[in-house]
Amino acid sequence: MNTYTWLVRREFWENRAIWIVPAAIGAALTLAALFGRVDIAELTSPEQSHAVGGMVLFAFGVTFFAVMNIYATWYLLDCLYADRKDRSVLFWKSLPISDTATVVAKLFTGLIAIPLVYFIAADISTLLMAFIISVRAHSRFGSALWQPDLWLQLQALWLYLIVTTAIWYLPFAGWLLVVSAWAKRAVMLWSILPPLAAYLLERWFFGTHVLGTMLQERTLGYASRAFRYPSDFAWVSTVVGHDTITTPGSVWPLLNPLGFLSSPATWAGVAVGAVLIVGAIQLRLRRTEI
């Protein structure tokens, strides 16, 4: 194993929540599938099965993905700060590991390793849940949750989201690392207040909102870059009992990897992210004490 493998491993030793949290969510969802109500309307047509199956599977994925984002954000904000807070930075720095390697390993953990753990946890608990529900409510659900094309779409969507959000939100990740390497306390406040103050000052003194627009564009612009909505895209409405469920017929037409990778905004973000990450490395190089 090389140094990077050890560095990522150590993040898993230190932050056991990386796997405990998704395991807990998985356990909760499995329990819900075991003891929850499954007496929904009977599914009679393949369209109904497809719509309900898709909705349940993606709802599971969204739950994991949302929690993962909150945790990964917190992780990136805390990781360099925690080393200084407990002074263990002086132990890590007594080993022949560069500060660049340390920061890059933490970035990788936050942007790739943690999402992958959640992805795996989501897959395992979704399989369990699907198995339990199809046993408990076979007559109503039938094989709604066992649709290979939906599963394949789910896998693709996870991996696509992990890679594209890691790239698109690199400036945010870089900023969190800068704060984590720099702040003496209250990392949460320091991550929010300076951008907010800069935004307000800009409005008061210049009457412009360049920064606000940039931050808004970075926060919300992801969906329009990584996904597309073709004019002929077919949303499928299915009536189940008293409800009408509208689902995308398939996620494949929505994915827009070429558009994402060819968007200047993507690479502008990568550039800003890289500058911030270099800044975090420089701070890690100099700051050992709180």
Place this chain on the structure above:
Amino acid sequence: MPALIEARDLSKKYGKHIALDRASFAVEPGRIVGLIGPNGAGKTSALRAILGLTPYEGRLEVLGREPFGNRAALMNDACFIADVAVLPAWLRVEQAVDFVAGTHPRFRRDRALGLLAKTQIAGKRRMRELSKGMKTQVHLALTMAIDAKLLVLDEPTLGLDILARRAFYDALVNDYMDATRTILITTHQVEEVENLLTDVIFIDKARIVLALAVDEIATRYAAVAVTEDKIAAARVEKPFYERRTLGKTVLYFETPDFDKLGSLGDVSTPSVSDLFVAKLSGSAA
């Protein structure tokens, strides 16, 4: 042999505060050097610079390298124990061994495990479950298993009881030190280390007050205990420090005339701690 550490006009400022003011010193291979000074004298700043943990002004070479910016490379040949409390609370003993073994090319796992076996600390234990003394033993076992040319210890026994402190230094001298190694220790408790040092560097108020080999003290310094009636005569020889003890006054002399002093009272070689007190109090007066 070239010096292992060579500092010339080494300075460190924090804003307007000068933590280290144009310090020049050298550490030769195979020595055990004590960097001794009161709290806040600049010891830690000097060490941080030597270990590449902080930028500095002036010239500094450690093992032939400029430390800042080359810390990772430097740590192949140098290692340090910053303080006993720096092993993170969540780390298991066996994880610590695995991690260092995986990332340090000069770490010898068998040696570390051998040293740990003597301590009877189980590998599954986390640092938060260990006493300060046990943590120090773990850290020392990890560090002594590294084939390093330079070992730097910054107040290594702070907060330890007398038994743990003794054990620490005994292990260091008996199991670690040999002709290929060099140790640099900072402490504000001189008595604790004076018997193992070969060289001392006194530091006070950001400046180097004195740097010499311990066996030079006998020829360069003298302490004379005189009775009341001889004090005036002794003062003619220009002592740099005086201390009253039980009915006698001890006067300290630099580059002494031993024949003259012998006629005034009992001449002795000051211990490192006596010399430290004399030098720092004398320079303050």
